[in-house]
Amino acid sequence: MDRKNIAFFSIFLFLAVNVVSLSNVIEGYYGEESGRVYLFTAIALISTLMATIAFFIWRKEEYRK
Amino acid sequence: MPKENKNNNHHDDKDMMKLVDNLNRKEDASLNRRAFLKASFGATVAIGIASAPFSALSYFKGDGENDHLVEIANVDELGVGESKTFSYPTSENPAILVRTPDDRFVAYNNKCTHLQCPVFYEVKENILLCPCHKGYFDVANGHPMAGPPQRELPKILLEVKNGKIFAIGREVRHG
Numbered sequence: 589m590d591r592k593n594i595a596f597f598s599i600f601l602f603l604a605v606n607v608v609s610l611s612n613v614i615e616g617y618y619g620e621e622s623g624r625v626y627l628f629t630a631i632a633l634i635s636t637l638m639a640t641i642a643f644f645i646w647r648k649e650e651y652r653k
Numbered sequence: 654m655p656k657e658n659k660n661n662n663h664h665d666d667k668d669m670m671k672l673v674d675n676l677n678r679k680e681d682a683s684l685n686r687r688a689f690l691k692a693s694f695g696a697t698v699a700i701g702i703a704s705a706p707f708s709a710l711s712y713f714k715g716d717g718e719n720d721h722l723v724e725i726a727n728v729d730e731l732g733v734g735e736s737k738t739f740s741y742p743t744s745e746n747p748a749i750l751v752r753t754p755d756d757r758f759v760a761y762n763n764k765c766t767h768l769q770c771p772v773f774y775e776v777k778e779n780i781l782l783c784p785c786h787k788g789y790f791d792v793a794n795g796h797p798m799a800g801p802p803q804r805e806l807p808k809i810l811l812e813v814k815n816g817k818i819f820a821i822g823r824e825v826r827h828g
């Protein structure tokens with residue numbers, strides 16, 4: 589697999605990570621487990637950042653003439 | 654006759670060419686793929702950012718208010734198998750005090766952990782029941798037994814002193 593494909597598929601991986609994190613954050617929030625809320629918020633933000641990087645890598649390769 | 658035929662063929666070819674133009678599948682697929690990836694990326698960012706407000710809220714909410722002493726009832730106010738509602742730790746946290754058939758006092762916040770309907774005590778089955786979607790909780794420990802709820806009811810710690818029942822604290826997750 590080349591860079592472009594890896595970037596392409598990793599975005600779906602990060603999407604899945606974010607969905608799982610969000611559900612954990614909500615569970616933690618209502619269970620008043622602030623540790624769990626912070627942990628999964630951090631995971632979600634890191635995975636969002638990595639998805640952004642992956643997106644720009646993909647865009648650069650995709651639109652290269 | 655053969656000449657006409659040839660002409661016809663020529664037309665057919667032209668039409669086919671147009672159709673083939675319409676069906677430039679490679680480009681079509683790649684444009685859809687691009688749009689799909691962009692939408693997925695947007696969803697990833699939106700879902701990722703959506704978790705941040707919960708962190709802020711739970712930071713500002715703090716944990717400090719879970720442990721003050723409040724008088725709930727007199728011991729003789731409740732017969733065995735009866736229940737009473739009150740609020741703890743704040744007036745926004747409705748709760749239920751139950752005197753179980755084996756003569757113990759237990760109390761839980763009675764907002765259902767599914768979608769926050771009030772939970773009631775069913776003495777016949779000795780169970781806490783949420784009528785909204787038939788969620789059942791164990792009276793002994795507040796854990797969900799059947800139906801949609803996944804999380805236990807917050808448990809209110811009690812103390813019986815001089816014939817009075819006090820709430821002295823709360824454990825949101827327990828057991």
Ligand code: FES
Binds near residue numbers: 785
């Ligand atoms: S709100 Fe209690 S079961 Fe749905």
